[in-house]
Amino acid sequence: MTTDQRHLHLNAFLMAPGHHDAAWRHPASQPHRVTDITYFQQLAQTAERGKFDSIFFADGLALWGGRTGGNVSGGLEPLTVLPAIAVATTHIGLIATASTTFNEPFHLARRFSSLDHVSGGRAGWNIVTSGTVNEANNFNLDEHIDHAVRYQRAAEFLDVATRLWDSWADDAVVLDKEAGVYADPERLREIEHAGSFFKVRGPLNVQRSPQGWPLLVQAGSSEDGKEFAARYAEAVFTAQQTLAEAQRFAKDVKARAAAYGREGLPVILPGICPIIGATEAEARALEDELTELQVIDYGLGQLSNMLNLDLAGYGLDERLPEDVLPSEDQVNGNKSRFTLVAELVRGEQLTIRQIIARLGGGRGHRVVTGTPEQIADALESWFHAGAADGFNIMPPILPTGLTDFVDHVVPELQRRGLFRTEYTGTTLRDHYGLSRPADHFSERVLASA
Amino acid sequence: MTTDQRHLHLNAFLMAPGHHDAAWRHPASQPHRVTDITYFQQLAQTAERGKFDSIFFADGLALWGGRTGGNVSGGLEPLTVLPAIAVATTHIGLIATASTTFNEPFHLARRFSSLDHVSGGRAGWNIVTSGTVNEANNFNLDEHIDHAVRYQRAAEFLDVATRLWDSWADDAVVLDKEAGVYADPERLREIEHAGSFFKVRGPLNVQRSPQGWPLLVQAGSSEDGKEFAARYAEAVFTAQQTLAEAQRFAKDVKARAAAYGREGLPVILPGICPIIGATEAEARALEDELTELQVIDYGLGQLSNMLNLDLAGYGLDERLPEDVLPSEDQVNGNKSRFTLVAELVRGEQLTIRQIIARLGGGRGHRVVTGTPEQIADALESWFHAGAADGFNIMPPILPTGLTDFVDHVVPELQRRGLFRTEYTGTTLRDHYGLSRPADHFSERVLASA
Numbered sequence: 001m002t003t004d005q006r007h008l009h010l011n012a013f014l015m016a017p018g019h020h021d022a023a024w025r026h027p028a029s030q031p032h033r034v035t036d037i038t039y040f041q042q043l044a045q046t047a048e049r050g051k052f053d054s055i056f057f058a059d060g061l062a063l064w065g066g067r068t069g070g071n072v073s074g075g076l077e078p079l080t081v082l083p084a085i086a087v088a089t090t091h092i093g094l095i096a097t098a099s100t101t102f103n104e105p106f107h108l109a110r111r112f113s114s115l116d117h118v119s120g121g122r123a124g125w126n127i128v129t130s131g132t133v134n135e136a137n138n139f140n141l142d143e144h145i146d147h148a149v150r151y152q153r154a155a156e157f158l159d160v161a162t163r164l165w166d167s168w169a170d171d172a173v174v175l176d177k178e179a180g181v182y183a184d185p186e187r188l189r190e191i192e193h194a195g196s197f198f199k200v201r202g203p204l205n206v207q208r209s210p211q212g213w214p215l216l217v218q219a220g221s222s223e224d225g226k227e228f229a230a231r232y233a234e235a236v237f238t239a240q241q242t243l244a245e246a247q248r249f250a251k252d253v254k255a256r257a258a259a260y261g262r263e264g265l266p267v268i269l270p271g272i273c274p275i276i277g278a279t280e281a282e283a284r285a286l287e288d289e290l291t292e293l294q295v296i297d298y299g300l301g302q303l304s305n306m307l308n309l310d311l312a313g314y315g316l317d318e319r320l321p322e323d324v325l326p327s328e329d330q331v332n333g334n335k336s337r338f339t340l341v342a343e344l345v346r347g348e349q350l351t352i353r354q355i356i357a358r359l360g361g362g363r364g365h366r367v368v369t370g371t372p373e374q375i376a377d378a379l380e381s382w383f384h385a386g387a388a389d390g391f392n393i394m395p396p397i398l399p400t401g402l403t404d405f406v407d408h409v410v411p412e413l414q415r416r417g418l419f420r421t422e423y424t425g426t427t428l429r430d431h432y433g434l435s436r437p438a439d440h441f442s443e444r445v446l447a448s449a
Numbered sequence: 450m451t452t453d454q455r456h457l458h459l460n461a462f463l464m465a466p467g468h469h470d471a472a473w474r475h476p477a478s479q480p481h482r483v484t485d486i487t488y489f490q491q492l493a494q495t496a497e498r499g500k501f502d503s504i505f506f507a508d509g510l511a512l513w514g515g516r517t518g519g520n521v522s523g524g525l526e527p528l529t530v531l532p533a534i535a536v537a538t539t540h541i542g543l544i545a546t547a548s549t550t551f552n553e554p555f556h557l558a559r560r561f562s563s564l565d566h567v568s569g570g571r572a573g574w575n576i577v578t579s580g581t582v583n584e585a586n587n588f589n590l591d592e593h594i595d596h597a598v599r600y601q602r603a604a605e606f607l608d609v610a611t612r613l614w615d616s617w618a619d620d621a622v623v624l625d626k627e628a629g630v631y632a633d634p635e636r637l638r639e640i641e642h643a644g645s646f647f648k649v650r651g652p653l654n655v656q657r658s659p660q661g662w663p664l665l666v667q668a669g670s671s672e673d674g675k676e677f678a679a680r681y682a683e684a685v686f687t688a689q690q691t692l693a694e695a696q697r698f699a700k701d702v703k704a705r706a707a708a709y710g711r712e713g714l715p716v717i718l719p720g721i722c723p724i725i726g727a728t729e730a731e732a733r734a735l736e737d738e739l740t741e742l743q744v745i746d747y748g749l750g751q752l753s754n755m756l757n758l759d760l761a762g763y764g765l766d767e768r769l770p771e772d773v774l775p776s777e778d779q780v781n782g783n784k785s786r787f788t789l790v791a792e793l794v795r796g797e798q799l800t801i802r803q804i805i806a807r808l809g810g811g812r813g814h815r816v817v818t819g820t821p822e823q824i825a826d827a828l829e830s831w832f833h834a835g836a837a838d839g840f841n842i843m844p845p846i847l848p849t850g851l852t853d854f855v856d857h858v859v860p861e862l863q864r865r866g867l868f869r870t871e872y873t874g875t876t877l878r879d880h881y882g883l884s885r886p887a888d889h890f891s892e893r894v895l896a897s898a
Binding site for chain 1: 473474476480481483484485486490509510511512513516517518519520521522523524525526528529530531532533535536537551552553555556559560563564566567583586587588589590591617623624626629630631632633634637638639647648649650651652653654655656658742744
C-alpha cells in the first residue's frame, strides 16, 4: 500500500432524525430537535471531526409523507440551515437540494453564491427537478410537469445560473477609494438570456464567490437524469443495490461525461445506510429493533408512492403480482427509484411487509449491517472495483449512527490508507479534487464582440 | 418622568458600507468586508449591545445602481445572512426584505418560518412589491408589472402565506414514540387556496414557529402602500422629512388600520440618518467630508432613477425646471420616494448638485447632524409629538456610525427614560410589544365544516 494512493470521498446525508423510517421512535434519536439549529450544527461538527468532504440536506416542496402522522414530517429549509452551520464549522462542504422546476435562476444563483461567500467556498447544489404532484400543487399547478420538460427546463436553468455566476469577473471589484471606483464596469456584464423558459438580463447582484460556482451535484439516474449528470454534474448521488449495477452505472455516466469532454467526471457517490454494531450480532439486533418499530401504514404509503400504485387492497403478507406494476415510462416522478424498487418486487419474491422492512433503512439505498471492519470492507470493495469514488453515508439513526461511523469506521478507513486524516484544502471543490471554474470573461467578451 | 413611561423602538438598518452614498470612500468604512459574514455578525452584536429591537436588511432583485462602478454594488442575499447572525446573537430581531412580486408564497412562508425557528422567534419580513424594471428584467419580463396589480398580488400573497403559517396547529406535533404518532393528522390541514394569482394546496412543510408568523413590516407610503400597511403591517418603515408630514402620515396610517379593527397598529418607524460628532462642529465636518467624497455621476444616476427622468442634459449647478417632473401617477416604481424628492426640487430651490448632496446621506430619509444630545432631542421630539413610535436608524458609515450611536445616543435615551436598558422579552414581537398570532385552528376548522 503506497502513501499516495487514491482516497475515497465521504458525504454525510443528514436526514433528521435518521434515515431509517422508524428512527424517530428509537430511544437514541432526537426527533424533538428537528427544528433546533444546534442539533444540525452539532451533526455537522461531528462530520467535520470525521474529515468528511461534505454534509448534505435533501429537500422537497411539499409535506413529505402527507398528513399521515407516522413519521417526522416538516422541518427547516436547507438554505436557511446551512448559513448557520457555515459559521459553526471551518472546512466541511455544505450541499443543499434545490429544485429547478419551482424556482427562478436569479434567486438560486444568488442564494448559492451568497452561501459560497458566507462559508468561504464550501457551497454545493444538488440539482433536482422535483418528482411529485404534491409539489406542483403548491406552485399553481393541478398536474405535474412532464419529466422530459422538467429536464429541458433544468438544462436552461443551469445555463442561466452559470452565466450569472460568471457575470462578475474575478477581478471586477477594484475598490479604489481614491479614484471613486468600486467596480470596473467593463468587468461586469449583462447576460441577456432569452430562451424557452427564462428571460434574464443580469448581471447577478453578488460579487463572484470563492469557488466561482458552487459544486454541482445531481441525483437522477433515469436516462434524462444520466444525460443531465454527464453534461453538468461534478458529483452524483445514486442508489445502487449491487456491485454489478453500481459498476455499470459509474461506467455509463463517466462515458457519457467523457463524450462532453468532461474526462474523469463526475464523482460517483452511491448511498449507503450503515447499521453498525460492535459485533455483527449487535448490528443485526439494531436492524431488527428498527424493523420492529416501523409504522406499517406509513411504510405502505411510501411504497405506494414509489410504485405509483395504491397498495391498500393487497394483503401485507402476500406477494404483489408483478403484472400490476406500471412500466418506468408511465412514471412521471422519480423514475430511477421506481425501477429499483420494482426490481425488488420482481426479483426477490418478497411479501409487501418484507419490502417495507427492506426499504425502511434506506428507501432503496443499500443497507450494510455489521462491524466497523465489515462496513469498511463493503466500502473498500466497491471503491476498488470502480463502482464508487466515495459514498453518500446515510446514518439510520442520528446522532448516534453518525458518531459511530466517525469514531469507528473512519479510523478503520484511515488505517487502510483509504481516507484523509486531515483536510488538505479549504473549499468543497478542494476536498473533491475538482477545479475552480474560470469566469470565462475574456472569451465571452471576445465572442460577443 | 415616571418609570413606566412608554419606550421608543429602535431598528438598525444595516446597509454596507453605510447609508451615505460616499461612505465606502471614507477611511472609517470597510467596503472590503461587504461579503464577509463576520462583518454583519459584528454589526448585529453591536446593535444588540445597544438593546435595539431589531436589525434590518433591505433588498433588491437586480444590481443596485447598475454597472456604474461609483458605489459598492452587489452583496449577500439577506435571508442567507440572517441565519448566520441568528446563531451569533440571542435577543435582537432579524428583519429581511423580500418581494411578493417575484416570489412564490410557499417559498417565502417556508423561509421566514425556518428563520423564526433558527432564531428562536426573532424573524421579521419587510414586504415589498419591487419598484424597478431592472428587477422585472431578471424575472422573464420586459416591462414592469403595474403598481396596482403588484399590490393586488401582495394582498393575495399575504393571505396565502398567513394561512400556510396556520396550517400546523401549535399543538400539532404529538411526538408519541410509543404509539407511533409524530403529528396529529387532524391538527394539520391543506389550505386549498385558489385565487387570481396563486393556487396553493399546503400544508406548509415546516412546523409552526415560535412567533407563529414573522413580524410583518412594510415600507410603501403611496395610497396603495398605506392601505396595505393598514391591513397587514405590524410595523412600518417610512421616509419623512418634516415633523408635520410625519405626524400626518402616522395619524393617517393608524386611522386606516383602526378601520380594519387593528387599533394602535402599526408601529411607525421613520428613517433617520444620524451624523454624530462630539461637538456640532465635528458632526458638520463629517457631513461635509462625506459630501466632498460623493461620486457625482453616481448621485446623478440615482437622482434620475428616483425622479424617473434622465438628468444628463441639465447643468449640475442649475435648478431643475419644475415643469419637467412627471406626476406621481406616471411613476410605476417607488411612488412615495419620488414624491418626497420632487418636493425637495419644487420647494427648496436647490441646484442639482445640492439635491445630490442632500440625498447623499439618506436617499430621501431625514438626516440629523449633531451631538448625541442633539440627536436624542430630535428623536424625543418626534416621539412625543406622535410622529413616531420609534426610529429606523440608518448609520451614514458602518461600523463607526452604529458604534457611536450605541455608545453615545442610546445611553442618552436611556437616561431620559425613553429606551429600554435590558431586553424584557425573547422574541421580536415581544420587543415591539406585539401579540403572537393564534393559529385560528379551531375556528377555521369549524368554519369549513
